[in-house]
Amino acid sequence: MGVIEAAGEGSDALRPGQRVAFFPVPGSWSELVTVPAEFAVPVPAGVRDETAALMLVNPLTLLILMRAVEQAVAESAGGPVVQTAAGSTIGKLVSSAAKRHGLPLINLVRSDAGARALQDRFPDHPAISTADPGWRTQVREAAGNRGVPVVLDAVGGSLTRDLTSLMADGGTLIVYGMLGSGSTALESLALTPRELTVQGVSVSRWLSRTPGQRAEDVAFAASLAETDPDLFEVAGSYDLADYAAAIAHARRPGKTGTVLLASPAP
Numbered sequence: 001m002g003v004i005e006a007a008g009e010g011s012d013a014l015r016p017g018q019r020v021a022f023f024p025v026p027g028s029w030s031e032l033v034t035v036p037a038e039f040a041v042p043v044p045a046g047v048r049d050e051t052a053a054l055m056l057v058n059p060l061t062l063l064i065l066m067r068a069v070e071q072a073v074a075e076s077a078g079g080p081v082v083q084t085a086a087g088s089t090i091g092k093l094v095s096s097a098a099k100r101h102g103l104p105l106i107n108l109v110r111s112d113a114g115a116r117a118l119q120d121r122f123p124d125h126p127a128i129s130t131a132d133p134g135w136r137t138q139v140r141e142a143a144g145n146r147g148v149p150v151v152l153d154a155v156g157g158s159l160t161r162d163l164t165s166l167m168a169d170g171g172t173l174i175v176y177g178m179l180g181s182g183s184t185a186l187e188s189l190a191l192t193p194r195e196l197t198v199q200g201v202s203v204s205r206w207l208s209r210t211p212g213q214r215a216e217d218v219a220f221a222a223s224l225a226e227t228d229p230d231l232f233e234v235a236g237s238y239d240l241a242d243y244a245a246a247i248a249h250a251r252r253p254g255k256t257g258t259v260l261l262a263s264p265a266p
């Protein structure tokens with residue numbers, strides 16, 4: 001997000017001094033950035049700068065993910081959705097949306113402490129730690145001892161094989177991140193005999209929505225920032241010049257929230 005220094009001709013709704021969130025604009029790790037007027041969204045008065053920094057990218061990612069999940073669920077025989085890295089900022093947005101939409105959800109995280117924290121925050125969704133050797137059994141039990149129709153995955157790597165082993169035949173693995181290490185060969189997943197679908201999803205496709213649909217999505221994002229700022233948690237804020245320390249913080253296991261870069265220094 002930023003404060004407008006100057007607005008070009010034709011951008012009548014925007015004026016110097018106004019706070020705006022913007023997405024998608026590359027090169028935003030800088031003191032000044034040129035933003036197409038159509039991607040600059042005025043920040044509602046009650047929304048803090050820190051929340052505004054996350055106001056577009058995360059909710060828009062959520063919308064893209066939930067549309068993919070709901071389509072995959074509609075094409076399945078039903079059952080809960082499993083999401084990995086569920087303690088992430090995006091994961092918490094998904095948990096919150098699942099509650100709103102009445103979507104059964106099983107949350108997977110990589111630590112016992114993370115599972116406890118998530119279970120406390122979202123008691124409706126079972127939270128399971130992959131650090132527990134019995135996690136696969138726990139997922140099967142939480143799913144009612146049948147295969148899971150949809151997995152929403154930001155980890156990938158060597159976890160992919162385990163995730164597909166938990167899926168129902170005909171299920172869909174929606175991949176939107178690569179936090180994990182290792183790899184899983186596509187050929188090892190029995191995609192054909194089990195009729196599994198692997199689907200990549202990226203917020204970069206958001207621009208393919210019509211201007212009217214994008215306006216609706218942006219209105220949803222701004223209203224979520226106003227009504228539920230706790231979903232836009234900030235782990236720390238660093239001077240732009242300290243980006244290396246900021247990156248180290250972003251990689252720190254167990255951090256909660258998003259690391260921000262600010263200029264001038266926070």
Ligand SMILES: NC(=O)c1ccc[n+]([C@@H]2O[C@H](COP(=O)([O-])OP(=O)(O)OC[C@H]3O[C@@H](n4cnc5c(N)ncnc54)[C@H](OP(=O)(O)O)[C@@H]3O)[C@@H](O)[C@H]2O)c1
Nearest residue numbers: 061085087088089090110154176177179180202203253254
């Ligand atoms: N496709 C898209 O368009 C799109 C858009 C936005 C974000 N993303 C992706 O969404 C994911 C989450 O982003 P975010 O900003 O919400 O993240 P975040 O708030 O920084 O949280 C990262 C989470 O990932 C977990 N994690 C890190 N490495 C892991 C591993 N090897 N195995 C399991 N869990 C691991 C961390 O768990 P601990 O608490 O245990 O440390 C933490 O909960 C990222 O992969 C990001 O690239 C994709």
